[in-house]
Amino acid sequence: MSLPRVGVSACLLGRPVRYDGDSRPHAWIRDVLPGYAELSPICPEMEAGLGAPRPPVQLVLMGGQVRALGVADSQLDVTPVLSVWVREQAIRLEALDALILKSRSPSCGLGDVPVFSVEREVLREHQDGLFASWVREHFPRLVLYSDVWLEESQQQAEFLSLLMKKNAGS
Secondary structure: OOOOEEEEEHHHHOOOOOOOOOOOOOHHHHHHHHHOOEEEEEOHHHHOOOOOOOOOEEEEEEOOEEEEEEOOOOOOEOHHHHHHHHHOOHHHHHOOOEEEEOOOOOOOOOOOEEEEOOOOOEEEEEEOOHHHHHHHHHOOOOEEEEHHHHOOHHHHHHHHHHHHHHHHHO
16 A cells, blocks of 8 residues: 655745745654655745745735735735646645645635735634635545644644545545
């Protein structure tokens, strides 16, 4: 039986892809998980061509639509370039058994990204990022986890159990 395939936010693997050119390595994901799964790094912003470092963005509700706009410059709208990249990921995602995404990321956050008004007031605090939202909608059977859900050994064991069950069924 082959190892399950897990897409992982590249910053969690120690790659300097965040908006500030930094990373957020997660020890368990980087050091332990490779013994159980084949890891595939993924970073929507970098892969869409936004580079690092880059101006930070936040989710803003504008005209009834959530957009990824610059924090310092609200004229910066990266929604179109991210949307094109996201739609091109279907084949890649079909090959995965699970996806571990960076918390609070405007692209990758799972239910923990704030959405602001144009006036910069917090409208809601529990939104999925743009990529995460699309994945949930189009790949409902894909196991999705946030890095913060993998802090404790019990959570890690639960993730591995889900992953092995999914891999055995495929």
